[in-house]
Amino acid sequence: MERPAAGEGTGRRAGLDRDDVVAAALDLIEQGGAAALSMRKLAAELGVTTNTIYWHVGGRDELLVAAIERLSRDLAAQPVRGRSPRERVLAVARRAWDNAFEHRRATALAHEIGATSLLGLPLEVALAEELEAAGLRGEAVRDALRAILMCTAGFLVVALRRHEEIAPHLRSEVLWADVPADVDPETRAALQAPPDVAALFEATLRSVVASHVPAAPDDPDIPGGPP
Amino acid sequence: MERPAAGEGTGRRAGLDRDDVVAAALDLIEQGGAAALSMRKLAAELGVTTNTIYWHVGGRDELLVAAIERLSRDLAAQPVRGRSPRERVLAVARRAWDNAFEHRRATALAHEIGATSLLGLPLEVALAEELEAAGLRGEAVRDALRAILMCTAGFLVVALRRHEEIAPHLRSEVLWADVPADVDPETRAALQAPPDVAALFEATLRSVVASHVPAAPDDPDIPGGPP
DNA sequence: ACCTGAACACCGTTCAAGT
DNA sequence: ACCTGAACACCGTTCAAGT
Numbered sequence: 298m299e300r301p302a303a304g305e306g307t308g309r310r311a312g313l314d315r316d317d318v319v320a321a322a323l324d325l326i327e328q329g330g331a332a333a334l335s336m337r338k339l340a341a342e343l344g345v346t347t348n349t350i351y352w353h354v355g356g357r358d359e360l361l362v363a364a365i366e367r368l369s370r371d372l373a374a375q376p377v378r379g380r381s382p383r384e385r386v387l388a389v390a391r392r393a394w395d396n397a398f399e400h401r402r403a404t405a406l407a408h409e410i411g412a413t414s415l416l417g418l419p420l421e422v423a424l425a426e427e428l429e430a431a432g433l434r435g436e437a438v439r440d441a442l443r444a445i446l447m448c449t450a451g452f453l454v455v456a457l458r459r460h461e462e463i464a465p466h467l468r469s470e471v472l473w474a475d476v477p478a479d480v481d482p483e484t485r486a487a488l489q490a491p492p493d494v495a496a497l498f499e500a501t502l503r504s505v506v507a508s509h510v511p512a513a514p515d516d517p518d519i520p521g522g523p524p
Numbered sequence: 525m526e527r528p529a530a531g532e533g534t535g536r537r538a539g540l541d542r543d544d545v546v547a548a549a550l551d552l553i554e555q556g557g558a559a560a561l562s563m564r565k566l567a568a569e570l571g572v573t574t575n576t577i578y579w580h581v582g583g584r585d586e587l588l589v590a591a592i593e594r595l596s597r598d599l600a601a602q603p604v605r606g607r608s609p610r611e612r613v614l615a616v617a618r619r620a621w622d623n624a625f626e627h628r629r630a631t632a633l634a635h636e637i638g639a640t641s642l643l644g645l646p647l648e649v650a651l652a653e654e655l656e657a658a659g660l661r662g663e664a665v666r667d668a669l670r671a672i673l674m675c676t677a678g679f680l681v682v683a684l685r686r687h688e689e690i691a692p693h694l695r696s697e698v699l700w701a702d703v704p705a706d707v708d709p710e711t712r713a714a715l716q717a718p719p720d721v722a723a724l725f726e727a728t729l730r731s732v733v734a735s736h737v738p739a740a741p742d743d744p745d746i747p748g749g750p751p
Numbered sequence: 752a753c754c755t756g757a758a759c760a761c762c763g764t765t766c767a768a769g770t
Numbered sequence: 771a772c773c774t775g776a777a778c779a780c781c782g783t784t785c786a787a788g789t
Contacts, residue, residue, distance in 0.1 A: 451678020
């Protein structure tokens with residue numbers, strides 16, 4: 298990863314532009330999370346001084362936003378499939394889910410710095426278009442879009458933190474072993490096992506989408522699985 | 525906030541115990557968020573050296589967990605009201621919502637360090653008890669509980685970041701002004717206005733709860749508002 | 752225009768020492 | 771048992787200067 302120096306001493310060109318810096322930053326983030334991105338580490342990776350980063354993109358906050366923006370562009374323009382509008386709406390939400398898993402560190406960072414909307418904008422656009430194709434307009438599109446994405450965010454927040462990252466004594470399943478609660482032993486045992494978050498997400502998503510998006514002739518009336 | 529020194533020089537007693545330190549830490553967090561809590565600032569607040577904090581509670585990570593744990597205990601033991609089990613289930617979720625708003629900085633911190641479950645454990649217990657009162661057992665309790673809380677988390681994540689904290693150019697409503705999208709002007713206009721997150725939460729919550737919890741004789745069949 | 756050197760004001764953490 | 775002094779290895783950011 299070391300760049301060959303273009304020269305020695307002060308004022309020598311390193312041949313970088315803003316995009317190189319942002320790309321390297323995104324790389325560090327995807328590998329080690331936001332904590333792994335320090336101005337000094339990034340500068341070392343690029344073979345320059347921290348000031349070079351300030352020159353090309355600005356301070357750390359701007360750098361983080363730029364990295365999320367770059368990832369957003371990389372993820373845009375994936376086509377959406379599905380036989381009915383409702384199915385395509387579901388497909389967009391599932392794509393949000395999949396993208397978040399594939400880029401979990403960047404997703405977590407985006408949330409931390411309040412740039413979730415920036416990262417998810419292409420999917421918001423796709424979702425709005427499919428909701429219109431399903432017959433919604435105006436505020437109905439907005440409310441359906443927000444409800445779907447907020448639900449997705451909630452399940453994601455939990456799913457992304459699955460076991461590796463979280464200390465054992467902070468996990469709900471572990472906490473339930475000792476907490477005093479007036480529940481059936483069978484219930485307590487169930488609460489000590491991790492839930493199938495993906496399945497719960499799919500079921501909840503189907504009911505939320507069904508409550509906002511009218512069914513096409515070939516959609517099943519009761520939210521179930523597609524054949 | 526300055527403590528009168530119990531003496532001068534090294535080795536003098538400051539009269540602190542672990543609880544004093546954790547309480548002061550929680551105070552700093554609730555005022556300025558996790559970023560406002562540095563070991564040095566907290567030590568200064570208490571009139572001691574940083575090492576005193578290490579002695580009483582340990583490093584920064586342990587301190588943050590201890591602060592969340594303390595808040596969790598403070599928030600426990602609030603009784604739940606409602607005429608039917610389903611109404612009481614809804615009431616617990618609304619309490620989670622209200623608590624998060626009242627303690628937004630601590631809630632954000634709990635999420636950052638993966639201690640959301642620790643903070644919410646008393647509410648998880650209350651929710652499990654009410655779900656059993658509604659007739660659920662075992663895995664049905666767990667799945668309903670997780671679905672309800674993950675939904676709540678998703679809407680909260682968005683609602684808590686409402687306008688003050690987030691830079692204008694990162695807000696979805698602002699981004700929608702310029703993004704290319706093949707949607708009706710009316711739809712685009714709606715997407716440029718902030719949604720009523722609380723109302724969307726209430727509606728979505730009702731449908732999620734209804735899908736897991738059987739209705740009591742006096743519950744309305746179709747999710748609407750209680751009289 | 753692009754980059755370096757050096758410094759400032761912060762961090763969390765540790766070690767030895769004091770009473 | 772409880773606390774301090776001093777140091778280490780980090781941070782982000784800024785200023786003047788070099789080519």
